[in-house]
Amino acid sequence: MKNYPWLFSQYKSILKKYIKNKLHPIILINSRKGLGIFQLIKNISQWFLCLNKKNFVYCNMCTSCTLIKKKNHPDLYDKNHYKIKNKTIGIDYIRYIIKNIYKTSQQGGVKIVVIKNLQNITKEANNALLKTLEEPPKDTFFLSTNNLKKINNTTISRSTIYYINIYNKTNIILSWLQKNKKIFMNDLKTALFINNFSPIRANNFLNSSQIIQRKNLMNIIYTFIMYNNNIDLLFSLLYYNNTHLFITWICYLLLDVIKFSIFKEKDILYNLDQYHLIKKLSKKSSVQYSYKILISWIKCQYILKTIPYIDKKLILIEQTLFWNNLLKSKK
Numbered sequence: 234m235k236n237y238p239w240l241f242s243q244y245k246s247i248l249k250k251y252i253k254n255k256l257h258p259i260i261l262i263n264s265r266k267g268l269g270i271f272q273l274i275k276n277i278s279q280w281f282l283c284l285n286k287k288n289f290v291y292c293n294m295c296t297s298c299t300l301i302k303k304k305n306h307p308d309l310y311d312k313n314h315y316k317i318k319n320k321t322i323g324i325d326y327i328r329y330i331i332k333n334i335y336k337t338s339q340q341g342g343v344k345i346v347v348i349k350n351l352q353n354i355t356k357e358a359n360n361a362l363l364k365t366l367e368e369p370p371k372d373t374f375f376l377s378t379n380n381l382k383k384i385n386n387t388t389i390s391r392s393t394i395y396y397i398n399i400y401n402k403t404n405i406i407l408s409w410l411q412k413n414k415k416i417f418m419n420d421l422k423t424a425l426f427i428n429n430f431s432p433i434r435a436n437n438f439l440n441s442s443q444i445i446q447r448k449n450l451m452n453i454i455y456t457f458i459m460y461n462n463n464i465d466l467l468f469s470l471l472y473y474n475n476t477h478l479f480i481t482w483i484c485y486l487l488l489d490v491i492k493f494s495i496f497k498e499k500d501i502l503y504n505l506d507q508y509h510l511i512k513k514l515s516k517k518s519s520v521q522y523s524y525k526i527l528i529s530w531i532k533c534q535y536i537l538k539t540i541p542y543i544d545k546k547l548i549l550i551e552q553t554l555f556w557n558n559l560l561k562s563k564k
Contacts, residue, residue, distance in 0.1 A: 236276075237269035238409055239402040239432060243395060247277055248289050257393035258369045261351070263381040264397035267431025271349060275301075278309055278345045281374065297340055307339040311347040322354040327361045334365075334373050343372040352383035359385055366391045399430070406432045414439065419505040426503035427485050446474060447482055454486070455510050458517060458560065468553050472546060480534045487527040490514045494523065518560065526556055 250256040283291035300306035428434035494515040533552045
């Protein structure tokens, strides 16, 4: 797991159980998005099928490894390898799997079925899959990522569930994020926290124009709050860019203002790089007012996401004016 070091312990744990013949044939991996679980599944699958593996490392050179890289391994059933664009897991694909996994392995090893995002399976397909999960063929392993709350209870009862928690891997993640980057630690932590503790999303954020866009937004908010200026600029920034993302950044900022107003501690903040702005905002507005503004932005985002053909411009003007008026009334 050189790709994502925060997943190495889970990778190693599954392989150890396989080596000791204690691995349950049906595995459900439950995690949030953006942790690299698909890569974890790929690496485990490749190790299972590798012909020259040593310890916990696959060779990446044998026939099996080469076939996996070409997405053409006959004993690895992964929906992504079959040029199926539909996100729904339908009955035809499940029937195809069931038909083939009872056959002898073509490479003489195990057969692996990878079903990603199992929550997207149709009811008909799920019923067909359950019969196979009840008595899975020998040397066949199901590796699945899912939203556990949306998974059939019978499927859960027939599986071993791995819960992926990386909150205790912060130092490992920050080291990975910092690699080949000249970025302050507070900026790295901020990137991780405002991207829902997803290392992959944080890395994408740091390597894209989003990091500059966010800083511009924060600068505009500073002048908007402190001097009642730039309300037009704030509106323009929200209107002409990724509105949902910008509103999310505003919500994280306001949440930090509320936390700081109550606890007066820097370590609990998400936006560590905006400590001075948060401190000033907490003095400028009470917890009650900050909470009211936060809820208004959350409602604004919900309206923009869920109501089609709504006048986006009007909604954003109304929301920025509401924030501005609330600040004036506070004075």
